[in-house]
Amino acid sequence: MTDLKPEDIAIIQARAASINLEIPPDFLRGVMDNTALLTSFADLLEHYPLADTCEAAGDYIP
Amino acid sequence: MNRFATVRQIAAAIHSGEVNARKVIENTLEVLNREDRNIHSVTHILTHEALTQADAIDALRASGATLPPLAGVPFGVKDLFDVTGHVTTAGSIVLRNNPPAQQDAVVVQRLKAAGAIPVATLNMDEFAYGFATENAHYGVTFNPRDTTRMAGGSSGGSAAAVAAGFLPFTLGSDTNGSIRVPAALCGVWGLKSTLGRLPCEGAYPFSSSLDVVGHFSNTLDDLITTFHVMDNTFPDPEPAFAALRIARLGGWFATNLSGPYRNALDKVCAELAVRHTVELPEVATARAASFLITAAEGGNLHLPRLRKQAAEYDPATSDRLLAGAMLPADTYLRAQRFRRWFRAQVHALFRDEADVLIAPAVMCEAPRRDEASVTVNGKNLSARANLGLYTQPLSLPGLPVLAVPLRNPGGLPLGLQLVAAPDREASLFAVARQLERSGLSGYSSSTKD
Structure with a gap:
């Protein structure tokens, strides 16, 4: 198990603070692992080009 | 009655007077009390309410009135459905101080109006976040086909x-697959209908833009009968099997499959004379979008409680909800924009190329509980997080998907996904009936089957 980097911890704590959330120390590793996973998925999405006219999906209208 | 009696058999026996509703419910309660300790599927047994409803059915019959179609048929509900008088806990202890539900969830109301009787609430991953049913508060549910294996x-x-x-x-x-994955691992039928078709009112939400309520049964007929009760509709005429364009999903859905799964899919496609393989575009991104939407919506829903009582959540859930709550709005909205694009591509495929698509539900037979890993792209990864490899991308557009148990003589259950265009559940049923006629669907524990 690798040590958590202080700069990564600082980023997570700052993100949490921005929504009035505090990440208890016991949760840090799990939250950071999950954040890394979500970031990898977000990167996939980021690389897919979407037209400006492609709006967010709202109610489902088949 | 034998304990594997179907919905139709139980209803027929009660209608004819062969058995009364109280006897059916007493037998069901006795089986649950005696045998569930080996499986841990139940979180709460509704003894008093179930017997009261059974007596009402018997009184109705004694009065000479016409019984409703599912009179006296017992059923269970995932722990997230409202049941009048009970606190809906959604597999958690976090909601335990909420007031009891004032009314049943709408699908439960419809089933009860048809005479069916809820007898138990059933175990789940906390707040439906997982593919394992390993719950820190209520225990682990074992797979009845082999209790050393995951139930999903x-x-x-x-x-x-x-x-x-x-x-x-x-x-x-x-x-993201919470009906289809356990249906495949346990070898039963399951239906995730079109997004929005069945009412979710009274079902505790997880990811509100993706959530669908649905059900399980041991037979296709029972699944269809109960679906139409919950849908408040009469069965649609099923299209002729021969008129349906059926295609196999390739690419993403043909990689990482175990040998038994590859063989079973080949056999199904041969039986159905499926020669056409199609690929969905950008499946990895679709899975990513589904994953991100779920994390963001789940995290947002629980954020007020996570600020105060994160330690009361199942550790497997809290870390994911906390991470999800912190996702930027840009990521969430981008996922929802991609969803619109992906949905359009999938709808075009159904318009131009196929009526029903065939895909595996999971990549392998039920993993061992003590290992709980699956192989994806040559890596051993957590089963709890990755069993949805083939279900998550298909959740994104909102399509109806039927989970079909496939016979695997001498082996563990295998499960198929049949996928159709929105509101075309009847097409799924038509293809499933063909599989049933061919003897490929169902569950068999014997090598002789």
Whole structure:
């Protein structure tokens, strides 16, 4: 198990603070692992080009 | 009656007077009390309410009135459905101080109006976030086909209770595969209908833009019968099997499959004379979008409680909800924009190329609970997080998907996904009937089957 980097911890704590959330120390590793996973998925999405006219999906209208 | 009696058999026996509703419910309660300790599918047994409803059915019959179609048929509900008088805990202890539900969830109301009787609430991953039904508060549900194996989740208690013959049908919910995964691992039928078709009112949400309520049974007929009761509709005429364009999903859905799964899919396609393989575009991104939407919506829903009582959540859930709550709005909105694009591509495929698509539900037979890993792209990864490899991308557009148990003589259950265009559940049923006629669907524990 690798040590958590202080700069990564600082980023997570700052993100949490921005929504009035505090990440208890016991949760840090799990939250950071999950954040890394979500970031990898977000990167996939980021690389897919979407037209400006492609709006967010709202109610489902088949 | 034998404990694997179907919905139709139980209803017919009660209608004819061969058995009364109280006897059916007493037998069901006795089986649950005696045998569920081996499976752990149940979180709460509704003894008093179930017997009261059974007596009402028997009184109705004694009065000479016409019985409703599902009179006296027992069923169970995933722990996230409202049941009048009970606190809906959604597999957690976090909601335990909420007031009891004032009314049943709408699908439960419809089933009760048809005479069916809820007898138990059933185990799940906390707040439906997982593919394992390993719950820090209520325990682990075991796979009745082999108790050393995972039951799958998050509706694992619902799938296991049907597979064990405790209940003829049960309710679950499916956001990213929570009906289809446990149905495949436990070898039962499961239906995730078109997004929005069945009312979710009274079902505790997980990811509100993806959540679908649905159900499990041991037979296709029972699944269809109970679906139409919950849908408040008469069955649509099923299209002729021969008129349907059926294609196999390739690419993403043909990689990482175990040998038994590859063989079973080949056999199904040969039986159905499927020669056409199609690929969905950008499946990895679709899975990513589904994953991100779920994390963001789940995290946002729980954020007020996470600020105060994160330590009360199942550790497997809290870390993911906390991470999800912190996702930027840009990521969430981008995922929802991609969803619109992906949905358009999938709808075009159904318009131009196929009526029903065939895909595996999971990549392998039920993993061992003590290992709980699956192989994806040559890597051993957590089963709890990755069993949805083939279900998550299909959740994104909102299509109806039927989970079909495939016979695998001498082996563990295998499960198929049949996928159709929105509101075309009848096409799924038509293809499933053909598989049933061919003897490929169902569950067999014997090598002779």
